[in-house]
Amino acid sequence: RYKGNLAALVARNPSAKSYYELGESEMEFTFPEPGFLEGVKTKAKAILRATNMSFQYPGTSKPQIQDISFQCSLGSRIAVIGPNGAGKSTLINVLTGELIPTQGEIYQHENIRIAYIKQHAFAHIDNHLDKTPSEYIQWRFQTG
Structure with missing residues (x-):
């Protein structure tokens, strides 16, 4: 355990500077073409859909996710972004089946793959x- 400020920590251990420094770099990602899903003939057909979906953890005073609707197709590439506590991880956990919505519906094609x-x-x-x-x-x- 270290007691002191960041400047003193870096003076003592110079490599620690990278722990709190924001750097800028450019990266490029190339996603593979989506694989075949039986019964899906176009990249526009919904393979994942949330309809009026809400989720609330037991014992909490308000829903973490409230009344959202969206759909994704083979042509979709999705990023879930937002501030801490906005419900991003909760949404992903609902979509992967780790959590069950408290209201609304989730439809997923039977062979969908979610990363x-x-x-x-x-x-x-x-x-x-x-x-x-x-x-x-x-x-x-x-x-x-």
Whole structure:
């Protein structure tokens, strides 16, 4: 445990500066073409849909997600962004089936594949910049 301010910590351990410094870099991701899903003939057909969906954790005073509706198709690429506590992880957990909505409906094509990489999963990504996003995901989750 260290007691003191950040400047003193960096003076003592110069590599610690990178822990709180924001850097800027450019990265480019190329996503593979979506695979075939039986019964889906166009990239515009909904394969995931939320209709008037809400979710509230037991014992909380208000829903974390309230009355949202959206749909995704094979042509969709989705980023879930927002401030801390906005319900991003809760939404992903509902979409992956880890949580069940308290209201509304979720439809998913029976063969849908959803990739979810938690925010701290990229701590070591600098060692894998030569990989495509698909290769990185396969490497990262090779053991399940």
